[in-house]
Amino acid sequence: MSGIAPLVTAVLVTTTVESTPHLAVVYTIEPGWHIYWENPGDSGMPTVAEFSRGELPPSSAPQADSRGLVGPAKYPGPDKFVGAGDIVNYGWENQATLLFALTDHAFSGTIHTETRWLACREDGCVPGSASLSLVLPSAPVVVDTSRLPSPLAGVETPTSLTFQLPDVTEVFLDTALSAVASKTIISGGTVRVELRAARPPGAKLVAKSGGKYYQVPEVP
Amino acid sequence: MIALFTLALTGLAAAADVGAPAPDFTLTATDGSSVHLADLKGKVVVLEWFNPDCPFVKNVHDAGGALTTLPAAWTSKGVVWLGINSSAAGKQGNGQERNAKARTDWNLGYPILLDESGAVGKAYGAKTTPHMFVIDPVGNLQYAGALDNAPLGKVDGGGAVVSHADLAVGAVVGGKAVPTASTASYGCSVKY
Numbered sequence: 001m002s003g004i005a006p007l008v009t010a011v012l013v014t015t016t017v018e019s020t021p022h023l024a025v026v027y028t029i030e031p032g033w034h035i036y037w038e039n040p041g042d043s044g045m046p047t048v049a050e051f052s053r054g055e056l057p058p059s060s061a062p063q064a065d066s067r068g069l070v071g072p073a074k075y076p077g078p079d080k081f082v083g084a085g086d087i088v089n090y091g092w093e094n095q096a097t098l099l100f101a102l103t104d105h106a107f108s109g110t111i112h113t114e115t116r117w118l119a120c121r122e123d124g125c126v127p128g129s130a131s132l133s134l135v136l137p138s139a140p141v142v143v144d145t146s147r148l149p150s151p152l153a154g155v156e157t158p159t160s161l162t163f164q165l166p167d168v169t170e171v172f173l174d175t176a177l178s179a180v181a182s183k184t185i186i187s188g189g190t191v192r193v194e195l196r197a198a199r200p201p202g203a204k205l206v207a208k209s210g211g212k213y214y215q216v217p218e219v220p
Numbered sequence: 221m222i223a224l225f226t227l228a229l230t231g232l233a234a235a236a237d238v239g240a241p242a243p244d245f246t247l248t249a250t251d252g253s254s255v256h257l258a259d260l261k262g263k264v265v266v267l268e269w270f271n272p273d274c275p276f277v278k279n280v281h282d283a284g285g286a287l288t289t290l291p292a293a294w295t296s297k298g299v300v301w302l303g304i305n306s307s308a309a310g311k312q313g314n315g316q317e318r319n320a321k322a323r324t325d326w327n328l329g330y331p332i333l334l335d336e337s338g339a340v341g342k343a344y345g346a347k348t349t350p351h352m353f354v355i356d357p358v359g360n361l362q363y364a365g366a367l368d369n370a371p372l373g374k375v376d377g378g379g380a381v382v383s384h385a386d387l388a389v390g391a392v393v394g395g396k397a398v399p400t401a402s403t404a405s406y407g408c409s410v411k412y
Contacts, residue, residue, distance in 0.1 A: 042347040043409035085412030125408045
């Protein structure tokens with residue numbers, strides 16, 4: 001493990017994406033290490049950030065009002081890492097930016113975020129966290145949005161498909177994962193997959209159930 | 221409803237199926253004793269994939285962690301709790317000495333079995349540390365997945381901690397169906 005220099009540093013800035021104000025948490029990652037996407041795969045832990053108004057972190061300020069402050073996290077498309085034992089993970093090396101639409105456009109004052117991640121390489125993992133503040137309004141910074149699901153508007157109105165399969169623990173795309181994010185809602189054997197952008201040609205949805213893998217056939 | 225068909229996906233390791241017989245094994249513990257799963261028929265057996273240098277494992281075994289009291293609570297009721305370490309030679313957390321020390325440091329009352337070849341881990345489809353498996357007295361696997369819903373002690377999005385493994389052991393001990401028989405595990409990757 002590295003000594004003094006942190007493996008991951010996180011910075012909170014404002015930025016503009018498709019003409020709308022966003023908050024961005026930019027993670028800079030030590031070469032050779034990675035942190036994890038919303039779906040980390042077989043191991044790991046999603047990178048998350050929680051926002052609140054004011055100086056205090058949300059965990060120590062249960063009254064902190066974060067309602068209507070930011071939209072859901074927009075995760076950039078991940079890389080796929082395959083480790084020993086065919087353990088598959090999704091995440092990023094070098095740098096990653098999580099974006100949050102600033103839904104309270106009129107807000108001025110201090111905004112706070114608590115962010116947590118897990119940094120790993122083949123031989124080990126180190127959890128990390130940061131407590132960041134920013135005074136709004138703040139001059140927007142240009143950040144890398146090239147790996148965001150496109151178009152961003154699709155985030156608000158996802159296409160979805162539904163199928164039935166008991167005990168599904170995971171649903172994922174087996175190819176071209178970097179272009180599409182998916183999410184599952186599982187109840188009583190019914191699985192809904194929400195696609196945040198068009199599935200790339202050839203990408204197949206695969207569901208894991210009771211230790212077996214099933215392909216979800218292409219649907220119109 | 222959309223029809224599904226089984227697909228032979230290359231590169232995906234076979235994993236033990238919930239409801240099917242748990243893969244048998246004989247492994248050596250850090251104290252030199254030998255454990256043969258088939259000899260434990262008639263008892264409920266819990267397998268905990270283990271790596272003493274993984275932060276997720278440290279989190280559950282350090283003071284106040286989720287596994288500081290749970291194993292003893294069940295072994296006192298006749299459940300057999302086994303730690304299994306599938307770290308390969310030279311990889312993080314490997315070896316008799318390191319795992320014997322972890323048992324002492326964390327005051328573990330149950331054996332840590334060494335699976336240096338990774339054969340047992342792969343037979344079960346163990347992906348993470350921790351990764352939990354619960355086997356019923358007949359020898360069938362009844363739960364595979366996460367210890368709980370709280371990686372590093374935090375429930376994503378807030379809310380109450382749900383100890384999936386504890387609920388599964390309780391159901392199997394009580395002869396009932398496990399409410400959630402399969403969950404996605406979390407943690408460090410097993411260091412095969």
